[in-house]
Amino acid sequence: MATLSPSASTLTRPARRSRSGSKGARKYAHLWFVLPGLLFFLAFMIYPALFALYVSTTGWTGLGNEFPFVGLDNFAKALTAPTFYRAASNNLIMFAVILIVQHTIGLFLAVQLNAKPRFMEFYRTVLFLPVIFSLVATGFIWTLMLSPHIGFINPVLKDLGLGFLAKNWLSDITWALPTVIFVQAWQGLGWAVIIYLSGLQNIPEEMTQAAEIDGASAWQTFWRITFPMLSPATTALTILTFIGTFRAFDVVYVLTGPIGSPAGRTDILGTLIYRTAFGAAGQSSADVRMSYAIAMSLIVFGGMAIISGVMIKLLRRREIEG
Amino acid sequence: MTAITQTPPRRRPSKKRSRLIAGIGRQFVLILVSIIVLIPMLYMVLASFKSVADFFGNPYGLPSIWNWDNYSRAWADAHVSITLPNTIIVTGAAVIGSTVLAALIAFGLSRKDKPFAIGLYTLFVAGLLVPVHMIILPLFFMLKALGLFGTLFALILPYIALGLPLGVLILTPLAATIPRDLISAAEVDGATQWQIFWRVVLPLLKPGIISVAILNGTWMWNEFFIPLIVAFTPQSQTMPVGIVSFIGTYSTEWGLVFASVVIATAPIVFAYLLITRQFQSGLTAGAVKG
Amino acid sequence: MANVSLRGLTKRYDGGVVALNHLSIDVADGEFLVLVGPSGCGKSTALKMIAGLEDASEGEIAIGDEVVTDLAARDRDIAMIFQSYALYPHMTVFDNIAFPLQIARVPKAEIKERVAKVAKTLQLEPYLARRPGKLSGGQRQRVAMGRAIIRQPALFLMDEPLSNLDAKLRVQMRSEIATIQKRLNVTTIYVTHDQVEAMTMGDRVALLNGGVLQQIDTPTNIYNRPANTFVASFIGSPSMNLFRGRLVRQGAEATLHLGSQSLAVPSSILADAPDGEIIIGIRPEDLEDAALVPNHPVNQRLRSKVLITESLGSDQMVHFAMDAPMAKVADHDLLDDLVVAEGVGVCIGRFDARSTARPGDIVEVAVASDRIHIFDAATGLAIR
Ligand SMILES: Nc1ncnc2c1ncn2[C@@H]1O[C@H](COP(=O)(O)OP(=O)(O)OP(=O)(O)O)[C@@H](O)[C@H]1O
Numbered sequence: 003m004a005t006l007s008p009s010a011s012t013l014t015r016p017a018r019r020s021r022s023g024s025k026g027a028r029k030y031a032h033l034w035f036v037l038p039g040l041l042f043f044l045a046f047m048i049y050p051a052l053f054a055l056y057v058s059t060t061g062w063t064g065l066g067n068e069f070p071f072v073g074l075d076n077f078a079k080a081l082t083a084p085t086f087y088r089a090a091s092n093n094l095i096m097f098a099v100i101l102i103v104q105h106t107i108g109l110f111l112a113v114q115l116n117a118k119p120r121f122m123e124f125y126r127t128v129l130f131l132p133v134i135f136s137l138v139a140t141g142f143i144w145t146l147m148l149s150p151h152i153g154f155i156n157p158v159l160k161d162l163g164l165g166f167l168a169k170n171w172l173s174d175i176t177w178a179l180p181t182v183i184f185v186q187a188w189q190g191l192g193w194a195v196i197i198y199l200s201g202l203q204n205i206p207e208e209m210t211q212a213a214e215i216d217g218a219s220a221w222q223t224f225w226r227i228t229f230p231m232l233s234p235a236t237t238a239l240t241i242l243t244f245i246g247t248f249r250a251f252d253v254v255y256v257l258t259g260p261i262g263s264p265a266g267r268t269d270i271l272g273t274l275i276y277r278t279a280f281g282a283a284g285q286s287s288a289d290v291r292m293s294y295a296i297a298m299s300l301i302v303f304g305g306m307a308i309i310s311g312v313m314i315k316l317l318r319r320r321e322i323e324g
Numbered sequence: 325m326t327a328i329t330q331t332p333p334r335r336r337p338s339k340k341r342s343r344l345i346a347g348i349g350r351q352f353v354l355i356l357v358s359i360i361v362l363i364p365m366l367y368m369v370l371a372s373f374k375s376v377a378d379f380f381g382n383p384y385g386l387p388s389i390w391n392w393d394n395y396s397r398a399w400a401d402a403h404v405s406i407t408l409p410n411t412i413i414v415t416g417a418a419v420i421g422s423t424v425l426a427a428l429i430a431f432g433l434s435r436k437d438k439p440f441a442i443g444l445y446t447l448f449v450a451g452l453l454v455p456v457h458m459i460i461l462p463l464f465f466m467l468k469a470l471g472l473f474g475t476l477f478a479l480i481l482p483y484i485a486l487g488l489p490l491g492v493l494i495l496t497p498l499a500a501t502i503p504r505d506l507i508s509a510a511e512v513d514g515a516t517q518w519q520i521f522w523r524v525v526l527p528l529l530k531p532g533i534i535s536v537a538i539l540n541g542t543w544m545w546n547e548f549f550i551p552l553i554v555a556f557t558p559q560s561q562t563m564p565v566g567i568v569s570f571i572g573t574y575s576t577e578w579g580l581v582f583a584s585v586v587i588a589t590a591p592i593v594f595a596y597l598l599i600t601r602q603f604q605s606g607l608t609a610g611a612v613k614g
Numbered sequence: 615m616a617n618v619s620l621r622g623l624t625k626r627y628d629g630g631v632v633a634l635n636h637l638s639i640d641v642a643d644g645e646f647l648v649l650v651g652p653s654g655c656g657k658s659t660a661l662k663m664i665a666g667l668e669d670a671s672e673g674e675i676a677i678g679d680e681v682v683t684d685l686a687a688r689d690r691d692i693a694m695i696f697q698s699y700a701l702y703p704h705m706t707v708f709d710n711i712a713f714p715l716q717i718a719r720v721p722k723a724e725i726k727e728r729v730a731k732v733a734k735t736l737q738l739e740p741y742l743a744r745r746p747g748k749l750s751g752g753q754r755q756r757v758a759m760g761r762a763i764i765r766q767p768a769l770f771l772m773d774e775p776l777s778n779l780d781a782k783l784r785v786q787m788r789s790e791i792a793t794i795q796k797r798l799n800v801t802t803i804y805v806t807h808d809q810v811e812a813m814t815m816g817d818r819v820a821l822l823n824g825g826v827l828q829q830i831d832t833p834t835n836i837y838n839r840p841a842n843t844f845v846a847s848f849i850g851s852p853s854m855n856l857f858r859g860r861l862v863r864q865g866a867e868a869t870l871h872l873g874s875q876s877l878a879v880p881s882s883i884l885a886d887a888p889d890g891e892i893i894i895g896i897r898p899e900d901l902e903d904a905a906l907v908p909n910h911p912v913n914q915r916l917r918s919k920v921l922i923t924e925s926l927g928s929d930q931m932v933h934f935a936m937d938a939p940m941a942k943v944a945d946h947d948l949l950d951d952l953v954v955a956e957g958v959g960v961c962i963g964r965f966d967a968r969s970t971a972r973p974g975d976i977v978e979v980a981v982a983s984d985r986i987h988i989f990d991a992a993t994g995l996a997i998r
Pocket residue numbers: 627628629631632633652653654655656657658659660807
């Protein structure tokens with residue numbers, strides 16, 4: 003029987019030359035891979051963001067070199083301005099409507115595609131196509147399609163004998179916001195389809211088959227098995243939609259202009275901040291103040307960070323339970 | 325000898341028929357939605373060939389004369405001949421730059437137990453929330469100070485940085501799913517971390533990299549706001565701004581407007597159609613399990 | 615080619631798990647050492663530390679004449695086969711095998727030649743252009759093997775390389791690996807939890823439990839002279855029967871009391887065993903149906919009721935009741951199977967196929983009492 007007593011003597015032999023740095027250096031070696039990206043990020047994201055934070059506490063107009071310190075005045079002003087809340091509530095409506103559309107129509111279409119109908123690839127490619135389009139292109143297409151006199155929608159309605167439905171879609175007080183939201187939903191639906199579809203494809207077939215064998219109806223299988231398994235997709239889509247709608251700008255800018263016509267009915271945070279920073283036709287230059295705009299965008303950023311953090315927490319919890 | 329008696333398969337005509345009906349219904353729904361998606365695009369293409377008179381006389385029919393003139397004018401007058409190559413260069417460089425950098429970051433941060441991994445990941449991903457409006461002005465002054473105005477770098481460099489959050493968000497979890505043993509095996513086989521990245525990790529990230537490239541490429545190609553603020557001449561602009569500023573001048577000539585929109589959109593649509601194929605084949609073959 | 619020295623190797627994971635506790639082993643140049651033990655005993659941890667994939671909390675590792683404790687894996691000149699094989703899924707079989715050479719910038723022509731040679735040895739020639747995803751388990755195992763042997767490293771490490779194969783393939787690969795190792799004569803540390811692999815492949819076997827080395831010796835010695843009750847019960851299938859009993863000496867005569875029964879044992883095997891409480895170990899093959907060995911001394915027999923018989927064709931496993939308390943060994947999974955019913959000790963004997971013992975019968979069991987093992991009742995350490 004061999005001896006078991008661990009000998010106390012240590013080995014004093016020459017160490018082999020290390021080509022990979024010391025043990026301590028290796029512990030941090032992964033940071034070398036992060037460094038190049040981090041430099042870009044620091045220069046073009048973090049630094050401007052910190053600069054923005056500084057500017058927001060000044061009265062800088064955007065021109066000239068005067069940065070009078072005003073403390074939190076800009077923030078206070080934004081948080082008491084009715085236009086800010088009007089814009090934010092328009093964003094919120096946009097978010098809510100699009101979210102519902104994505105989680106119903108988008109999911110429905112994804113389920114249809116997951117049944118692998120004929121031409122499935124074609125449909126999938128087509129449904130994602132609007133996502134590829136620029137909002138500028140989308141904006142132009144729909145501006146013309148919705149235009150009251152030339153356009154497409156109204157002439158078609160008239161020729162179908164539905165002329166009474168024709169409207170001044172984008173300048174009608176009631177219809178402007180829904181129209182803008184429709185265009186944005188049209189553009190973003192492909193997201194929902196593709197995200198839900200990949201979620202569906204990741205569900206092992208055995209799971210649904212097992213449920214079928216256990217006697218569950220198609221409807222029960224969907225709600226008890228499939229839908230809970232889609233939680234990660236739901237989470238991702240909700241967060242994406244939230245970020246997308248609260249960062250929206252181009253769609254309104256192109257459809258109804260930087261002042262969110264008519265009468266601010268389509269004004270959202272993006273356009274409000276834009277014209278506060280850079281001005282717009284039909285706006286007095288006194289309203290233009292860079293530092294104020296930046297303060298508003300910081301509020302938006304902070305709000306979004308908090309809300310999406312909370313959303314991720316809540317939705318993730320559902321994922322774990324589900 | 326025992327005869328093997330087989331019960332004939334029970335026929336379920338009702339089930340078969342209901343399946344058929346479901347199939348038809350499915351096709352109907354999908355065709356309807358496809359039409360809703362495609363009509364505006366078809367409309368755009370048709371409109372790009374129309375003369376001004378056509379818009380009033382014949383709002384949604386085919387153009388009375390196919391007016392190719394719109395395209396040649398868009399090419400020259402809307403400076404598409406300059407902004408198209410610009411857009412290709414900017415998008416190409418920024419997509420490659422930010423995807424490679426994001427993949428490097430993803431590999432670096434893929435092990436949560438390494439120092440700073442979680443903090444840095446959060447930092448990068450939080451970039452998704454930053455409204456461009458917030459950083460555009462500091463960016464403006466920085467680019468000016470760096471003497472980048474008038475060059476395409478004024479767009480490429482910020483795009484690379486702005487593309488990182490999405491890239492890190494998608495690629496880091498993907499890199500974390502690469503089996504630990506695979507990396508260990510390469511280490512034992514004598515590979516440096518750098519070699520492991522290029523030879524093992526990057527190829528396995530391919531499906532994610534294609535998604536990141538599609539998604540980042542799309543917004544970079546289409547980005548309107550940043551060039552609106554930092555690029556003033558056609559020589560440094562990309563197509564969306566070029567077209568919008570052009571339209572300001574010719575706002576009633578819708579045919580001309582749409583010809584330029586078609587030119588701006590066609591390349592990215594083709595790129596998408598090409599890459600979707602590869603994406604799909606990548607998905608079916610992409611089992612990371614040995 | 616090199617010897618390997620582990621000195622007081624210890625691994626503490628964050629959270630306080632001590633996966634490996636002061637492991638000290640010397641592996642000779644060219645030796646095939648098998649590291650065996652129950653699941654979670656720290657085998658993989660030990661292997662990863664030797665490979666440089668996991669830092670040592672304490673202790674030293676030397677390969678050849680060099681201390682490598684602080685070197686990165688790539689600087690240690692070792693080859694490793696992983697339980698999952700860890701083949702690169704995006705590379706062909708050729709590239710998988712060639713990878714270590716490509717990394718070392720070996721000229722292309724030479725790589726080709728060497729891969730061809732390895733592929734021939736492992737009968738992988740038809741598959742060189744395939745991806746690992748399209749190979750069977752056995753073929754993948756060979757590719758992993760090929761990637762390891764192409765480089766002629768100082769040391770082979772193998773972590774349960776056969777555990778994903780079916781039984782038949784395992785037997786075949788077992789001898790192939792042993793043959794290749796002998797031919798290349800590369801020092802090898804082979805991890806398994808399969809005792810058959812441990813017994814058949816290794817020059818020596820090191821048995822771990824709970825991160826602590828229990829015994830390291832040749833397979834025969836481990837089997838015949840287990841250092842403690844853990845080793846005794848881990849090696850051998852079915853396990854050694856372990857009961858608490860009492861040793862009484864009267865002059866030259868010694869008697870073991872097992873519950874209500876007693877066995878005479880030759881005092882030659884008792885050496886300096888003290889009188890009193892002890893643990894008695896009897897391997898199943900040292901028990902036989904006394905009806906088949908009529909000449910067996912009467913005082914070296916047990917009488918008991920048969921509970922179950924399991925025929926294996928060549929012989930049969932007979933479980934019979936014992937009224938002596940069974941000795942529990944650590945928290946070792948194999949032993950859990952043995953506790954059939956509370957209060958009833960169960961003893962297993964490997965009887966000849968001709969035995970007619972049936973459940974319910976009372977049988978006479980002949981005990982080869984010169985082969986009995988005796989352990990300290992408190993520490994479980996072997997006494998003789
Ligand atoms: N990264 C880790 N962090 C914390 N504890 C760990 C870690 N890896 C392993 N352990 C623990 O260390 C112990 C030894 O693990 P190890 O993988 O070495 O076991 P093993 O002997 O290889 O088992 P098996 O036969 O199941 O592979 C186990 O209790 C395990 O739970």
